[in-house]
Amino acid sequence: MNNCIIAQSGGPTVAINASLAGVLLANGENRYFDTVYGSINGITGIFNSKLLNLSELCATIPDFTEKLKVTPAMYLGSCRYKLPKHQDEPEIYEKIFKFFAEHDINAFFYIGGNDSMDTVLKLSEYAAEIGSDVKIIGIPKTIDNDLCGTDHTPGFGSAAKYIASSILEMAHDTYIYPVKSVTIVEVMGRDAGWLTAASALARNEYSCAPHLIYLPERAFDENAFIEDVKRLLETNNSVVVAVSEGIRDKDGNYISASSTSTDNFGHNQLSGAGKALESLVAERIGVKVRSVEVNILQRCASHLASLTDLNESAEQGKRALLLAKEGKSGVMVTLKRTGNTPYCVETDYQDIHDTANLVKNVPDSWINAEGNDVTEEMLTYLRPLIAGEPVIRFKNGVPEYLDVRHLKANN
Numbered sequence: 001m002n003n004c005i006i007a008q009s010g011g012p013t014v015a016i017n018a019s020l021a022g023v024l025l026a027n028g029e030n031r032y033f034d035t036v037y038g039s040i041n042g043i044t045g046i047f048n049s050k051l052l053n054l055s056e057l058c059a060t061i062p063d064f065t066e067k068l069k070v071t072p073a074m075y076l077g078s079c080r081y082k083l084p085k086h087q088d089e090p091e092i093y094e095k096i097f098k099f100f101a102e103h104d105i106n107a108f109f110y111i112g113g114n115d116s117m118d119t120v121l122k123l124s125e126y127a128a129e130i131g132s133d134v135k136i137i138g139i140p141k142t143i144d145n146d147l148c149g150t151d152h153t154p155g156f157g158s159a160a161k162y163i164a165s166s167i168l169e170m171a172h173d174t175y176i177y178p179v180k181s182v183t184i185v186e187v188m189g190r191d192a193g194w195l196t197a198a199s200a201l202a203r204n205e206y207s208c209a210p211h212l213i214y215l216p217e218r219a220f221d222e223n224a225f226i227e228d229v230k231r232l233l234e235t236n237n238s239v240v241v242a243v244s245e246g247i248r249d250k251d252g253n254y255i256s257a258s259s260t261s262t263d264n265f266g267h268n269q270l271s272g273a274g275k276a277l278e279s280l281v282a283e284r285i286g287v288k289v290r291s292v293e294v295n296i297l298q299r300c301a302s303h304l305a306s307l308t309d310l311n312e313s314a315e316q317g318k319r320a321l322l323l324a325k326e327g328k329s330g331v332m333v334t335l336k337r338t339g340n341t342p343y344c345v346e347t348d349y350q351d352i353h354d355t356a357n358l359v360k361n362v363p364d365s366w367i368n369a370e371g372n373d374v375t376e377e378m379l380t381y382l383r384p385l386i387a388g389e390p391v392i393r394f395k396n397g398v399p400e401y402l403d404v405r406h407l408k409a410n411n
Helices: 016-030 044-048 054-060 064-070 090-102 114-130 156-174 194-202 222-233 273-284 307-325 376-386
Strands: 003-008 036-039 051-053 105-112 135-140 181-187 212-214 238-244 288-293 331-340 343-351
Touching: 003 016, 003 044, 016 036, 016 054, 016 064, 016 105, 016 307, 036 044, 036 054, 044 090, 051 054, 054 064, 064 307, 090 105, 090 114, 105 114, 105 307, 114 135, 135 307, 156 181, 156 194, 156 238, 156 307, 156 376, 181 194, 181 273, 194 212, 194 238, 194 376, 212 222, 222 238, 222 273, 238 273, 273 288, 307 331, 307 343, 307 376, 331 376
Parallel strands: 003 036, 003 105, 105 135, 135 331, 181 238, 181 288, 212 238
Antiparallel strands: 036 051, 331 343
């Protein structure tokens, strides 16, 4: 037998299931693997032998892959498990590769962000060390768009589309009252401000919102922020501010209204940047002010997905399967932009060492000199990524997605 297994890890996106669908579609076309398994809840599903036979689902559920492409979050579930170094806990690796052998697994695909690529790195290094033929391949995913070596990541375009659309709608809401007001929108982004930068796409011929944009790549100055807001209130009744959750002061301290905790990878669990700035505006300016934390809405809004994002995500899943067929291991699928007018990208790949545990920040030249906005270069980069709308089926007035009771059974 010649089988493979796929898992998803980290935070969900609108497009991560499209990448999963891409692997399944490519296997259906090429018949390279006899059976494609899915591991429930990331790599922990391998530890616990919690599997789905995805090949069987493709054969028995009508339009399974097409429905999968537009279903939000992760059909296989997720985990935030930090794989230890094999030198420290070799028994974990032995268990994983024993599982591979027992199920005739010849390729493992891990769909996820930076922490997931760390797992790909460790497993591929161990496989090389023991002489295993199992191919370990990373398929990128993250709304943060912070993976190195790829033009952009699956899920980012859809999240950017949601942020831009939501801020435009919020701007309309702020315009209805002839009173001075400030609305602060907190957007996900711990270390990189790509998603917050996408808020600039909300601007059009009649609305300049967001009027201010602050990214974690630049040190945040509270005094400069207050002066920026005051200046804009002189000529505007309403001021809309987009701010990354990970903004820090010049000493590297998070601007936060609450204490922070950390996840299994040591990352700060941030919350409260918007609320902190709301309190600051109320205290020092004294106008009507509210903060909005978009939170998980920005990563699960399939009803407002980017068709470009979904199509590219599926193509990256297809490329991953072909890489395994070619004998590649310890690599991650990438996107290479070859043109803006017209927009064009092609799939590629790179060594996992060039991605794992690295962060792709917004180029400093794409942030304005004052540190409170982005440049036209950023907009040129962003615009193609949010283009197009997929067809979403509705039932009883709400979107109809794939049944995920198999995840609830594992809670």
